Amino acid sequence: MSVYLDYNASAPIDMRVLDKMVDVYKNVYGNADSRTHQYGENAREVVETARKQVASLLGIKSDEVFFTSGATESNNIAIQGLVEYAEKSGKKHIVTTSIEHKAVLETVRHLEDKGFMVDYVSPDSSGRVDAKAVLEKVTEHTVLVSVMHVNNETGIIQPVLEIGKELADREVLFHIDATQSCGKLVDEIRELDYNMLSFSAHKFGGPQGVGVLVLRKKSFKLPPVKAIQFGGQQEHGIRPGTVPVALIAGCGLACEIAEHEYKKNDEIAKNIKSEVLRIMNDSGMKYRINGSQDHCVNTTLNVCLDGVSSEALMISSKQYCGVSNGSACTSKxxxxxxxLVAMGIPKEQIESSIRISWGHDVCKEDICENVENLLNVAKQIGL
Structure with missing residues (x-):
C-alpha cells in the first residue's frame, strides 16, 4: 500500500480535530457575529476559545489573532494591507527573499507594478539566506521585511530570529510566513520578534480552508494593516465575511494538540528521518541532499538521486509513495x-530532485518499506 509523504503540501487531519469539527457542525450552527440570540453566542464562544488556543501555542495575546482562509490570504493581507500606510509615509520599499512561497512572491510583484521597490535576497547552496544580507537591504524607505521561517521545498530554517532582533527597534515592519513551522518549532516561534505572522491549519493536523494572521501590538497598537476586501466588520474589520466556526474550532484544537505533543512528535519525526537516510545510504545509490541539514526541520528531505528523472520516478513509483518535486502551488x-535555482543548484540536479515530507503519524515501517521500493524503481530508471 502506498504511503503518503507529501505533508509539506498538506498533512492529514487529526481525527480528534475532525471529531470536534463534526460536533460543531451538528450542534453549533449559529453565526458568531449574531448578537441577538444564544445560537450566535454559542458560536462566538467556540471562536473565542479557538483564538485562545492559537494564542497559547504561539505565546501571544488572543486579541492579536485574526482568522483567515489560510496562509495565502494572511500573507496577502499582511503585504497588501500596508499599501495605504506605505503611500502616506512615503516608505514604498520591501525586502524579501527569492525562495518565499508564491503567496508572498506574487503579492510583492503585484506591488512592484504599483510603484513599490522590492529587493529579493537569495540563499547560498545551503538553502539559507544570510541575515546580514537581508538587513543590508533595509533603508529609511523600507516599509516591510518578509521572510519565511521554514522553506516549504527544502525544510531549511531561515534566520528570522536574528533578523527580527535587529528590526525590533527600527521603524520597519517584519512579517514571517510560519506555514511550515507552526505547531512544530513551537519554542523557536515563541522567541521571535515580529509584527505579523501567517500560518495554515492544514500543515499540522488541522483542516484545510482556515489559517491565521497574527498582528502583534506595539505600544497597544496593531500594525497599520487595512482590510484588502470589504463586506463587514468580522475579525475587527481585518478579514470581513462570516467566520467558519467549525473550521476555526478545528484550527484551535490542532493548536492545542500541537502545544501538548510537539516535543514527542518532533522526536518521532527525527527518528523517521534517520531511518530514511540510513536506507538511502544502504541502497548504494548516489544521492545528494539539497540544503544544509544543520538548519533543517526533522520532517523534510529534499534529495537529488543522480541520473534519475524526478518526473519519471514519481510516476513510476506512485504505487509506493506519494512524494513531490516542489511546492504544490507550482506542481502543474x-x-x-x-x-533550488535560487540556491545555485545545476538544472540537471534539480531535475533529479524530489521532496519527501512526513509527520509523526506515519508508520515508520511503512515509510522504510516504501522508500526502499522507491529507490529500487529509481535504480531501474536511472541513467
Whole structure:
C-alpha cells in the first residue's frame, strides 16, 4: 500500500480535530457575529476559545489573532494591507527573499507594478539566506521585511530570529510566513520578534480552508494593516465575511494538540528521518541532499538521486509513495524549482530532485518499506 509523504503540501487531519469539527457542525450552527440570540453566542464562544488556543501555542495575546482562509490570504493581507500606510509615509520599499512561497512572491510583484521597490535576497547552496544580507537591504524607505521561517521545498530554517532582533527597534515592519513551522518549532516561534505572522491549519493536523494572521501590538497598537476586501466588520474589520466556526474550532484544537505533543512528535519525526537516510545510504545509490541539514526541520528531505528523472520516478513509483518535486502551488508546472535555482543548484540536479515530507503519524515501517521500493524503481530508471 502506498504511503503518503507529501505533508509539506498538506498533512492529514487529526481525527480528534475532525471529531470536534463534526460536533460543531451538528450542534453549533449559529453565526458568531449574531448578537441577538444564544445560537450566535454559542458560536462566538467556540471562536473565542479557538483564538485562545492559537494564542497559547504561539505565546501571544488572543486579541492579536485574526482568522483567515489560510496562509495565502494572511500573507496577502499582511503585504497588501500596508499599501495605504506605505503611500502616506512615503516608505514604498520591501525586502524579501527569492525562495518565499508564491503567496508572498506574487503579492510583492503585484506591488512592484504599483510603484513599490522590492529587493529579493537569495540563499547560498545551503538553502539559507544570510541575515546580514537581508538587513543590508533595509533603508529609511523600507516599509516591510518578509521572510519565511521554514522553506516549504527544502525544510531549511531561515534566520528570522536574528533578523527580527535587529528590526525590533527600527521603524520597519517584519512579517514571517510560519506555514511550515507552526505547531512544530513551537519554542523557536515563541522567541521571535515580529509584527505579523501567517500560518495554515492544514500543515499540522488541522483542516484545510482556515489559517491565521497574527498582528502583534506595539505600544497597544496593531500594525497599520487595512482590510484588502470589504463586506463587514468580522475579525475587527481585518478579514470581513462570516467566520467558519467549525473550521476555526478545528484550527484551535490542532493548536492545542500541537502545544501538548510537539516535543514527542518532533522526536518521532527525527527518528523517521534517520531511518530514511540510513536506507538511502544502504541502497548504494548516489544521492545528494539539497540544503544544509544543520538548519533543517526533522520532517523534510529534499534529495537529488543522480541520473534519475524526478518526473519519471514519481510516476513510476506512485504505487509506493506519494512524494513531490516542489511546492504544490507550482506542481502543474514542469519548470525547474525556483527555490533550488535560487540556491545555485545545476538544472540537471534539480531535475533529479524530489521532496519527501512526513509527520509523526506515519508508520515508520511503512515509510522504510516504501522508500526502499522507491529507490529500487529509481535504480531501474536511472541513467
Amino acid at each position: 508546472s514542469y519548470s525547474p524549482s525556483y527555490v
